[in-house]
Amino acid sequence: MASNIIPTNQIAKIQTNKKLIAFYDKLHIAPIEHYAQIHAKGETDQTNGKVSSLIGISIQDYSNGTGQNNIITQFNLAPEQVQFLLTRIEVGFQDFEWSSDKIFGTPDANGYSIAQKFVITRHSFKQDGTVLNNPWYISISNGHGIRVQNHTGGYYMKGYYMKGGSYQQEKSAFINLNDMDLYGLLKRTDAYIRNWEMVNAYQTILQGQQAYAQYLSTVRQQNQQRQAPGYPQENPAYTGDQYEQRPSDNYGQSQYQYSEPQYQYNNPNY
Numbered sequence: 001m002a003s004n005i006i007p008t009n010q011i012a013k014i015q016t017n018k019k020l021i022a023f024y025d026k027l028h029i030a031p032i033e034h035y036a037q038i039h040a041k042g043e044t045d046q047t048n049g050k051v052s053s054l055i056g057i058s059i060q061d062y063s064n065g066t067g068q069n070n071i072i073t074q075f076n077l078a079p080e081q082v083q084f085l086l087t088r089i090e091v092g093f094q095d096f097e098w099s100s101d102k103i104f105g106t107p108d109a110n111g112y113s114i115a116q117k118f119v120i121t122r123h124s125f126k127q128d129g130t131v132l133n134n135p136w137y138i139s140i141s142n143g144h145g146i147r148v149q150n151h152t153g154g155y156y157m158k159g160y161y162m163k164g165g166s167y168q169q170e171k172s173a174f175i176n177l178n179d180m181d182l183y184g185l186l187k188r189t190d191a192y193i194r195n196w197e198m199v200n201a202y203q204t205i206l207q208g209q210q211a212y213a214q215y216l217s218t219v220r221q222q223n224q225q226r227q228a229p230g231y232p233q234e235n236p237a238y239t240g241d242q243y244e245q246r247p248s249d250n251y252g253q254s255q256y257q258y259s260e261p262q263y264q265y266n267n268p269n270y
Contacts, residue, residue: 009026010022010025014175014177018063019059019061019062019173020058020175021057021058021060021185022057023055023056023057023189024055024057025196026054026055027039027196027200028040028051029053029204030043032204032207033211035212036208052076054077054078054079056076057074057076057077057118058073059138059174059175071172074140075102075117075118079193082190083193085098085120086187086189089179089182089183094124095123096120096122099119099120100117102115102116103116103147103161103162104147107146108144112144112166113160114142115143115162117140117141118139118140118141119137119140120136120138121136122137123137133178134178135176136177136181137174138174138177139175141172142171143167145168147161
């Protein structure tokens, strides 16, 4: 019996007789040198590929049948984006709109790369004033577009964005949910993220703090050597204590700093 059980990374799902939405674990721990951010945010792994910590979302529309008629769309959100959406329900937003799009991968012969769009809205009433039983609307669109390189902004805005008017949709699916259904999806996903962090972050944080402390100790020793008699003084006023505050300044200039909620990657695994 146990041999027939197939493991899955699915966290939570809502399924009707025509549609399905599910959330998946695609989380990855940050490397030791960036231990404090906990989640990977596009750093290069051992295979020279970029890795980010994500929550996968899939919407299926099998209203026209299964098999080849089943429309399956996919999109990835960062953990904090999922938690942000949860707060919109918890604070009781009656009307809400948010969207994100991505473009990544090597362009084809016509210059088009993989592109994805995600939209989530909440509206309490129809245009005629009728109350909506399922006020949440979530849609995912998959297709291709022309990517344009962005040379400005923080880490998440570096890489590529989609050229306006270039998007070519190949498939799309949507689902309408009530407050309780969406809250359950997001709450269970948030609980998984928090438990994943507790399980996976411990060793990374411990090793990262030890490595950081060793780094500061090495720099302090080098600084003391520079202050020793007979050693050329490039900056006599500079002390080891002053240096301890510098890493935070350096981090602010890091390519891994947070910028905007538009998450765009140039790696097909994202």
